[in-house]
Amino acid sequence: MIESVNISKSFNGRPVLKNISLLFEQGKTNLVIGESGSGKTVLLKCLVGLFEIDEGQVLFGNRIFSDAALGVSEKAKLKDERQKIRQELGMLFQGGALFDSMSVLENVMFPMRMFTDMKEPEMLERAHFCLKRVKLSDAAKLQTSELSGGMKKRTAIARAIALNPQYLLCDEPNSGLDPQTAVVIDDLIQEITKEYNITTIINTHDMNSVMEIGEKVVFIYEGKKWWEGTNREILFTNNRELNDFVYAYKSGRGM
Amino acid sequence: MRVTEQIDALEIMGVNSASYLILPKILSSLFIFPVLVLFSMVLSIWGGWMAGMFTNCITSHDYLYGIQYAFRPFNITYALIKTEFFAFIIASISAYHGYYVNGGALEVGKASTRAVVYSNILILLFNVLLTQLLLT
Ligand SMILES: Nc1ncnc2c1ncn2[C@@H]1O[C@H](COP(=O)(O)OP(=O)(O)OP(=O)(O)O)[C@@H](O)[C@H]1O
Ligand SMILES: [Mg+2]
Numbered sequence: 001m002i003e004s005v006n007i008s009k010s011f012n013g014r015p016v017l018k019n020i021s022l023l024f025e026q027g028k029t030n031l032v033i034g035e036s037g038s039g040k041t042v043l044l045k046c047l048v049g050l051f052e053i054d055e056g057q058v059l060f061g062n063r064i065f066s067d068a069a070l071g072v073s074e075k076a077k078l079k080d081e082r083q084k085i086r087q088e089l090g091m092l093f094q095g096g097a098l099f100d101s102m103s104v105l106e107n108v109m110f111p112m113r114m115f116t117d118m119k120e121p122e123m124l125e126r127a128h129f130c131l132k133r134v135k136l137s138d139a140a141k142l143q144t145s146e147l148s149g150g151m152k153k154r155t156a157i158a159r160a161i162a163l164n165p166q167y168l169l170c171d172e173p174n175s176g177l178d179p180q181t182a183v184v185i186d187d188l189i190q191e192i193t194k195e196y197n198i199t200t201i202i203n204t205h206d207m208n209s210v211m212e213i214g215e216k217v218v219f220i221y222e223g224k225k226w227w228e229g230t231n232r233e234i235l236f237t238n239n240r241e242l243n244d245f246v247y248a249y250k251s252g253r254g255m
Numbered sequence: 256m257r258v259t260e261q262i263d264a265l266e267i268m269g270v271n272s273a274s275y276l277i278l279p280k281i282l283s284s285l286f287i288f289p290v291l292v293l294f295s296m297v298l299s300i301w302g303g304w305m306a307g308m309f310t311n312c313i314t315s316h317d318y319l320y321g322i323q324y325a326f327r328p329f330n331i332t333y334a335l336i337k338t339e340f341f342a343f344i345i346a347s348i349s350a351y352h353g354y355y356v357n358g359g360a361l362e363v364g365k366a367s368t369r370a371v372v373y374s375n376i377l378i379l380l381f382n383v384l385l386t387q388l389l390l391t
Contacts, residue, residue, distance in 0.1 A: 050263050086269035097260035111268050 001026050002047060002167060002199050007056030007068075009039075009046050016042050018223045019055075027197045029190050029213045031204055031231075034220035035245060040203040041094060043220065044171055047201070048091060049082060060085045060167065087115050090160030092170040094203075096152040098144040098159070104131070105140040108158045115163065130158040134188060150181045157185070161192055168193065168200045174209060182206065186213050207246060210234065219245065257356060258363060277350040281343060288342035289335050296334070333389050340381050348374045 002024040009017040016039045024030040032040050045051045047058055049066055058066040064078065065085055098107050108127040112118050118126070131137050134154035139147065147155065153173055160168060173189060174182035190213045193200040204210065210217055214231035219242050221227075227242045234246060257263070265272040300322060307313040313321075349370040356366035 045263075048267055050266060083269045086267055089267065091264070091267045093260045093264060095260055097264040099261055099264070100259070114268065114270055 090165035
């Protein structure tokens with residue numbers, strides 16, 4: 001479970017997130033939707049501490065990860081706890097964020113190298129298993145520059161799940177992919193979520209994903225939590241902005 | 256690296272990205288720069304010797320006498336001390352600018368220019384300082 005309590009974030013006085021409270025449940029694929037620039041990426045980065053929040057609290061399980069009300073010395077104390085939580089966390093960046101000096105296999109092995117004392121053969125076995133999960137067994141030896149967009153995303157997923165994370169955060173895992181590959185990736189993420197009963201958050205603006213795997217959907221609009229519910233409910237809502245988003249009408253034009 | 260979120264990816268995994276990325280660069284520069292400098296000293300002296308011989312400007316005997324005449328071993332120590340300072344300056348300033356570059360390809364170019372300019376200025380400055388300190 002990941003929880004945000006009244007978090008706000010602004011950049012140079014320009015508010016991007018306004019007082020957002022959310023609960024992302026374990027064992028479910030939680031989707032965050034919203035138009036480009038609505039603050040999805042910022043929200044995700046605030047949750048994991050890449051941006052420090054201005055107000056509010058972020059909790060992983062019942063452990064405090066960020067708390068804007070804390071003083072400097074208390075924040076320093078939080079650092080060890082943060083480091084621990086981060087090792088239980090896999091994140092997929094919008095651009096993949098693969099280490100470009102390493103091959104696919106080395107990318108997947110990297111977290112194991114850093115944080116476990118597994119032996120080389122064990123690591124190799126685990127890395128090959130992860131690559132098989134994302135159907136990339138044949139690409140293990142390739143450099144990241146030799147990968148297609150979809151392969152990069154899949155490598156990033158393999159790296160994110162290498163250490164059996166408790167939390168999986170994905171920033172637009174299937175943007176820029178063809179519809180078929182997008183479905184494969186969605187299914188894969190849902191499968192992993194169910195299999196290991198982890199807490200998964202996915203940023204997306206792909207309505208296909210919403211309908212396929214949106215067990216819980218949060219709609220962000222103008223930096224606020226505008227709507228939340230399930231993918232079934234989304235079809236019957238009378239929330240105007242959400243409907244505009246879902247059916248892609250230009251706001252103001254309507255039908 | 257920040258540009259492509261690779262540093263964020265390190266941070267997320269719980270790696271201390273600054274020390275993971277910068278420390279090895281500084282350490283290896285401190286280690287390898289003196290080796291390179293010694294290498295270049297040997298090569299340039301040997302090159303001068305070869306050139307002198309092949310052009311018949313100077314005999315082998317004179318050359319060997321010449322390079323040992325008024326030779327101060329401290330000059331080599333002095334060169335190596337300076338090298339260590341310069342190695343630190345070059346590695347840390349470049350790593351710093353690389354680590355904090357934000358934006359896109361354009362900013363990467365600007366950051367590398369800044370790194371070169373600042374390294375040059377600091378090297379000039381330290382060159383003067385070290386010469387004053389060590390050779391007077
Ligand atoms: N580092 C930053 N500094 C200043 N402003 C930022 C920064 N990062 C994001 N923003 C601003 O925050 C707002 C939300 O950006 P964000 O990247 O979260 O959008 P998004 O919902 O992820 O969009 P997309 O779907 O296009 O990825 C934008 O207006 C952007 O300009
Ligand atoms: Mg985004």
